[in-house]
């Protein structure tokens with residue numbers, strides 16, 4: 001299981017490992033530094049052949065850097081320590097610094113004016129620059145002196161390695177425009193939340209985890225950590241050897257205003273491709289021309305308007321709706337009385353997993369009385385960032401500064417379950433959090449959200465739990481886009497390509513046997 005921790009959760013884990021479990025801080029630091037040294041020696045033989053410069057300050061991250069320096073020297077490597085930030089040394093850090101001095105590892109200090117930055121350029125044969133300045137204890141903004149130093153490192157052709165987290169990156173929010181830009185990040189124990197958000201996605205390079213001795217059962221002992229969905233953790237709905245269509249759910253897709261049936265049609269086809277037993281497209285009666293012209297595997301149910309008004313005739317729909325196993329409402333639903341009336345009915349009466357997407361989200365944003373239904377355990381909202389801003393009445397600039405907190409606040413306020421879609425997609429219900437980063441820019445096309453809603457509805461119809469369905473649908477859709485990008489220039493990927501090639505990545509051996 002790949003867990004994702006915030007810096008404060010990491011602190012809780014470290015403290016409990018030291019104070020309750022009984023592994024001293026000095027041993028954790030030794031494990032961290034030695035683990036990084038062993039990893040680099042094994043995986044980067046060329047890059048560790050020349051001079052290795054370790055940039056440090058005085059916190060515990062720097063302590064890890066000092067242990068790493070000792071071990072690299074022990075393995076016969078040439079190491080230089082370069083202090084770029086002043087601070088208070090902890091006992092373990094100070095002790096390891098002394099040991100480095102005792103080993104005669106060369107130590108340099110940049111002067112106050114930082115006009116001796118050319119140390120970095122003048123040392124011949126540098127093949128690796130390691131950042132052990134700040135770790136998860138970094139707060140606020142990077143000092144301007146460090147900005148200058150990191151820019152200069154950026155121009156150097158040596159391999160750049162960050163210990164635990166690139167210095168200057170906020171481990172909770174991913175904010176860090178001026179952070180150290182690493183080619184490789186050796187993160188201690190587990191991923192940090194900031195790796196998957198904002199600048200974190202470009203500052204970390206390749207991320208590898210280094211175990212430091214925190215016991216496995218501590219991971220979820222003090223809080224429920226976020227889980228990163230990857231090739232090993234993703235799941236698909238179970239299929240049975242002896243089964244018929246009734247085992248795989250009746251999925252109701254409700255949407256499609258007059259003349260705008262495309263969104264609902266995409267969700268419908270996606271639900272079928274994702275394995276649903278039966279898919280009903282519930283739309284306005286005047287859309288039946290579409291079904292007549294495109295007879296397909298789904299069933300079309302037209303809900304007529306009540307004479308003289310824009311309100312649908314729900315009586316015709318209610319009996320049939322009792323047979324639904326899951327619902328998707330919103331794609332192309334429309335904002336008139338018809339759409340609002342249908343949405344209110346579904347939110348109030350549905351007892352099966354219900355995915356609320358697109359127009360339905362905007363109706364909820366306009367009509368706060370509908371918020372009362374969001375705490376029902378079977379309701380999932382699937383906004384993209386723009387729709388989330390509308391739901392929360394928040395500026396995009398403010399939202400992207402700290403997405404996890406904005407999400408947490410909205411869930412606390414409404415009790416909703418949310419799949420927040422962007423290049424990093426997050427599911428949260430206030431208790432669990434799942435993170436998915438699969439996919440590419442080819443998904444930034446109108447209609448992708450409708451396809452995703454259809455897949456989620458389909459997975460729910462196949463008895464997958466709502467949160468699991470949401471994140472796994474997002475994962476498999478992203479993987480499909482990645483697979484398609486091997487065959488065509490990714491901006492040309494269309495939502496219909498995703499539908500027609502869904503599950504194609506399962507041919508890839510690493511994905512072929514998801515844990516169930």
Ligand SMILES: NC(=O)C1=CN([C@@H]2O[C@H](COP(=O)(O)OP(=O)(O)OC[C@H]3O[C@@H](n4cnc5c(N)ncnc54)[C@H](O)[C@@H]3O)[C@@H](O)[C@H]2O)[C@@H](O)CC1
Pocket residue numbers: 011014015025028029032057058059060061062063064087088090133134135136137138139140141142143163164165188212
């Ligand atoms: N005992 C532990 O808690 C362990 C910690 N470990 C390492 O220690 C790190 C966390 O250690 P710390 O909590 O000491 O924190 P850091 O080493 O990340 O940095 C803390 C230092 O940076 C300074 N600082 C923070 N933000 C700053 C800013 N904007 N400008 C200037 N100075 C700033 C603080 O005043 C403090 O001196 C982890 O990332 C990991 O590398 C590991 O050694 C494993 C065990």
Ligand SMILES: [K+]
Pocket residue numbers: 061131132133134135162163164165166167
């Ligand atoms: K670091």
